[in-house]
Amino acid sequence: MNKNSLFSVKYDEGLSGVMYKSFLLKRRIMLCLATYGDLPTAELARHLNVSAPTVAKLIQELVGDGYLCDMGKIETAGGRRPSTFGLVANAGHFLGVDLRDDSVNLGLIDLNKNIVSISKNNPFTVEERPETLENLCSMIDDYIASLHFDKSQILGMGLILRGRVDSSTGHSYNHFKFDSRPLAQTMTQMTGIETIIENDTRAMAYAEYTHSDTENIKNALFINMTRGVGVGIVIDGKLYYGKSGFAGEFGHIPFFDNEMICHCGKKGCLETEASGAALEQKFTQSLSRGASSILSDKFRRGEKIHLVDIIEAARKDDVLSIDLITVIGEKLGRGIGVLINLFNPELVVVGGIMAEVGDYLMLPIKTALNKYSLSLVNKDSTLRLSTLGDLAGVIGAAQLTRNRILEIM
Numbered sequence: 001m002n003k004n005s006l007f008s009v010k011y012d013e014g015l016s017g018v019m020y021k022s023f024l025l026k027r028r029i030m031l032c033l034a035t036y037g038d039l040p041t042a043e044l045a046r047h048l049n050v051s052a053p054t055v056a057k058l059i060q061e062l063v064g065d066g067y068l069c070d071m072g073k074i075e076t077a078g079g080r081r082p083s084t085f086g087l088v089a090n091a092g093h094f095l096g097v098d099l100r101d102d103s104v105n106l107g108l109i110d111l112n113k114n115i116v117s118i119s120k121n122n123p124f125t126v127e128e129r130p131e132t133l134e135n136l137c138s139m140i141d142d143y144i145a146s147l148h149f150d151k152s153q154i155l156g157m158g159l160i161l162r163g164r165v166d167s168s169t170g171h172s173y174n175h176f177k178f179d180s181r182p183l184a185q186t187m188t189q190m191t192g193i194e195t196i197i198e199n200d201t202r203a204m205a206y207a208e209y210t211h212s213d214t215e216n217i218k219n220a221l222f223i224n225m226t227r228g229v230g231v232g233i234v235i236d237g238k239l240y241y242g243k244s245g246f247a248g249e250f251g252h253i254p255f256f257d258n259e260m261i262c263h264c265g266k267k268g269c270l271e272t273e274a275s276g277a278a279l280e281q282k283f284t285q286s287l288s289r290g291a292s293s294i295l296s297d298k299f300r301r302g303e304k305i306h307l308v309d310i311i312e313a314a315r316k317d318d319v320l321s322i323d324l325i326t327v328i329g330e331k332l333g334r335g336i337g338v339l340i341n342l343f344n345p346e347l348v349v350v351g352g353i354m355a356e357v358g359d360y361l362m363l364p365i366k367t368a369l370n371k372y373s374l375s376l377v378n379k380d381s382t383l384r385l386s387t388l389g390d391l392a393g394v395i396g397a398a399q400l401t402r403n404r405i406l407e408i409m
């Protein structure tokens, strides 16, 4: 399969008007099948508002090129048994790259959204230097080679990053600012794979949303509880971006009158008291005041206590860890209550590293929601833990790339 046939042709590449029109129709057939699943010719013609013979001819060409296949006959009310057509899963693949604080998750999905491969927790050092991007490209190349894939089989790559990202222009505002070009463009050039960039919380939100009952759930919020705290917003089944893609800065709502300076430079942000960074800080403060924990020895040796250590300790029923997580959960729950009152979503998913403690975080959130959100609004919302865990990012990155390349809105 040559990706240059159907997915990267531009009008100015010498196609005649008639050929370009049928090229566009083929793309629309692919989009239609990606959106609605397998369909017979007549249904496709109706969706596209094009004559059935025209669609039938293009379908045959797409079958010949390996993009579509005959999925067998279906029964209809009139007794006819037309053939249905569907996308060939391995006609194209999409790569997800989740650049985390100290590791990279990589994953590949096919044209039908099946997960082909996932490689998680590959150690990686993120520095604001061009070498970091070069190292990342080498890691991506090695991963593709390890799957015995050729780059031409990969139609697109989604790179997700912490911090502010404008996915429409491809600019990253917190990372890799040493190059004036959009990061997406730089990565496309460096890897030879069409690249989109996206914010981590939004990609995670999308993956968790698509792993829900999307028939009945159209509005959902995803709370990314890591060192910071962000929210991914799905409205009417679509991710909400805001004007420049900066929507969801939940952690920087000035929620507390506490004189604590947030890393954003403002005072009293939600993140100053309800985040992984706040947990680290409060934990260390408690130990220096003499509180005891299974991490006390490590602290006495002068080693830094990281968020992951506290999460691990809580999972081993460390009382200090659990107590501090409870306090943070209550404060976070108040914040989530505000979001529920504003958005009236059917679903709220809590994910990110801190969600790994499960009920130790979820129970205080629920208590606070009952206390602080309007009960009429609150009863519409189901609150649940992330089901995809630390794979939400890489899966969402690949899915959003598929949407972008297939032009699924």
Ligand SMILES: [Zn+2]
Residues within 6 Å of the ligand: 251, 252, 253, 262, 263, 264, 265, 266, 269, 271
């Ligand atoms: Zn802030």
